Amino acid sequence: MLKLYDLAGAETDRRFSPYCWRTKMALAHKGLEVETIPWRFTDKDVIAVTKQPLVPVLVDGDRWINDSWAIAEYLEATYPDRPSLFGGASGKALSRFHAGWADSVLSVGLVKLVLMDIFEHIDPKDRDYFRTSREKRFGKTLEEVAANRDQDVLAFRDSLLPLRQVLKSQPFFGGEQPLYADYALFGGFQWCRCISDFKLLLEEDSVYGWRQRMLGLFDGLAGKAKGYPV
């Protein structure tokens, strides 16, 4: 069976990495069963064969694949008879924009809102690594980053306008059914749901409705995962 190294929190069943969620949703889309292996930030050694320090890492027989986009490409190429993640070569090229926007806008907006919540849920052995690396990245303490979130969430909601433009016309970014573009966008929202009770979205927001649909996919794979109500 496929194996996936999947970031876990202090509780082994709290699996919150946005990039691991992209991969888990992609695997479910393909109808592929996977054994997830809990992994912590400091467990660099067990994935050393990939010559890099981050999950998700997928193991398929003797092949090790890291990076969520590379894993999606691998699954699409290796399991072509199963439902497509991209809807063809053009769809794959076009999906890079969803992933790129998620990486450069969505994640950046979200992390400020939930940074302290992440810190409080990660394994104690990861905390020094997490605080040091994130405080270096932000140039301030975790507490300072999080201090303004009641205001920051308003700008965050404004930043979702391009998503709402699409959801006026269709229920998923892939159209009538979700595609990898949806999983790339959803990963960030699921990340927050797993480790924070902070209210990101208002119920009347079309993005809220889309997130509900995503939480229900694959028999509630994401919705049933350990986390907080949205």
Added chain:
Amino acid sequence: MLKLYDLAGAETDRRFSPYCWRTKMALAHKGLEVETIPWRFTDKDVIAVTKQPLVPVLVDGDRWINDSWAIAEYLEATYPDRPSLFGGASGKALSRFHAGWADSVLSVGLVKLVLMDIFEHIDPKDRDYFRTSREKRFGKTLEEVAANRDQDVLAFRDSLLPLRQVLKSQPFFGGEQPLYADYALFGGFQWCRCISDFKLLLEEDSVYGWRQRMLGLFDGLAGKAKGYPV
């Protein structure tokens, strides 16, 4: 032959509408010849059959189609044997995000930078309409909107990060070749080039390189159009 009502400036050959450019690039992609008819904001009567006041409006025999996205859908459905604008049903659904981002982020960032330049290039008979409608939309005078552009352009360039994420991997948003997603994004840049000499992009920016490729497509359709050097 197909006819297109195409926004013109004070000079009849200055054609600057970003939405008309989406359509002209889409027609060229399909290899369809078109006669463009210069149109001004106040020429509502000649497109009255569409029951709305905006261009582009495409006339194909006895069919009148307005709205650049609807025109792209029409061209794809009506001329299926010519090169696809979307790369399939999934590609069409996915392209809505590029168009939605262009409408809600790119255009909003650009208009602040070139609003006075538009005003100075439009037909004198359009100026009252333009000033009144835009000052109402912005809640300030045209001059006030434009006043801070040397600072605003820095935030504008930052807002292009999702584009750069994609251009790390491929030359066009559609992949190795452009698709409608590229035209949706390009329309805004071409709009500015047609009516402003303000420097939007630095030459070392991958978005600059992509814009150069777009300007050269279809024997330089966009690059040879009346405008300013970029």
